[in-house]
Amino acid sequence: MLLKLWALLIVGMNLYGTERIIALSPAINETLYALGAGDQIIANTEYCNYPVEAKNKPKVGGYFSPSLEKILSLNPTMVILQENNAPLAAKIQKMGIKTLIIKIDTYPSIRRSIFTIGAVVHKEKRAEAIVSELDQKLRALRGIIRNQKILMVFGHNTDLSKSIYVSGQNLYFDDLIRSSGNTNALQSRRKGQPVLNLENIIALNPDVIILLAPNTKERGLTKEALIAPWRSLPINAAKREKIYVEDQPYSSNPSQRLGLFLDDMRGYLIDAARR
Numbered sequence: 001m002l003l004k005l006w007a008l009l010i011v012g013m014n015l016y017g018t019e020r021i022i023a024l025s026p027a028i029n030e031t032l033y034a035l036g037a038g039d040q041i042i043a044n045t046e047y048c049n050y051p052v053e054a055k056n057k058p059k060v061g062g063y064f065s066p067s068l069e070k071i072l073s074l075n076p077t078m079v080i081l082q083e084n085n086a087p088l089a090a091k092i093q094k095m096g097i098k099t100l101i102i103k104i105d106t107y108p109s110i111r112r113s114i115f116t117i118g119a120v121v122h123k124e125k126r127a128e129a130i131v132s133e134l135d136q137k138l139r140a141l142r143g144i145i146r147n148q149k150i151l152m153v154f155g156h157n158t159d160l161s162k163s164i165y166v167s168g169q170n171l172y173f174d175d176l177i178r179s180s181g182n183t184n185a186l187q188s189r190r191k192g193q194p195v196l197n198l199e200n201i202i203a204l205n206p207d208v209i210i211l212l213a214p215n216t217k218e219r220g221l222t223k224e225a226l227i228a229p230w231r232s233l234p235i236n237a238a239k240r241e242k243i244y245v246e247d248q249p250y251s252s253n254p255s256q257r258l259g260l261f262l263d264d265m266r267g268y269l270i271d272a273a274r275r
Helices: 002-016 026-034 052-056 068-073 083-094 107-120 124-139 172-179 198-204 223-231 258-274
Strands: 021-023 041-043 078-082 098-102 149-154 164-166 208-212 243-246
Touching: 021 026, 026 041, 026 052, 026 078, 026 107, 068 083, 078 083, 078 107, 083 098, 098 107, 107 124, 107 172, 124 172, 124 258, 149 172, 149 198, 164 198, 172 258, 208 223, 208 258, 223 243, 243 258
Parallel strands: 021 041, 021 078, 078 098, 149 208, 208 243
Antiparallel strands: 149 164
């Protein structure tokens, strides 16, 4: 009888035992913590600074340049990384370490990543709760304003004569815009973050502009300094004062904290509806 109980215990440990995980992006790191699996993270990257506990984890390098030597020295049972680090994943797999490659560029892929990571760390119910909350916040965007051209701009530009990076149609920002009942001002097949110039912006004539500028204060800038160069442009967003600055670090981090950006975006749309 005791032997049977011990055998069952061993099986249970194998099924539900914790992993020794290295998280190779801020989004993956934050998702693990949100799922309640922060204790399974043994290391992350230099840019993994949320929550506070994440800062104290051993670092294996930067987001684009993690050290394979450091990773191997920590003896992980699993490394979770994003799709753009696939070549590194192949090297890690050759060393007999499990890898999980996550794609998080569109809203559907963000949802899937939370479910996938949740399954790996046996936190399926928590994953369902996180995704349900995100979906609810996304639905809350709909109908505040309609059929407006919204442009999402990346960076801290105070000089619009330089390159202007915007959200293309294969990123989750485009999904948020469309879900709100509006359109991306940039209708192009160019993927990722296409580069535009001042003439392109004027030709697009966006109705609403959201400047994605994380950590503005830390750069010695103000929201007004970022909005100022846009005010003089002959575009609807400038004429009707529908230009907003999103300066929170979570704005460009596709983890569960996307919900915070959805709340902020809802506030911008409500303000735009009043103007």
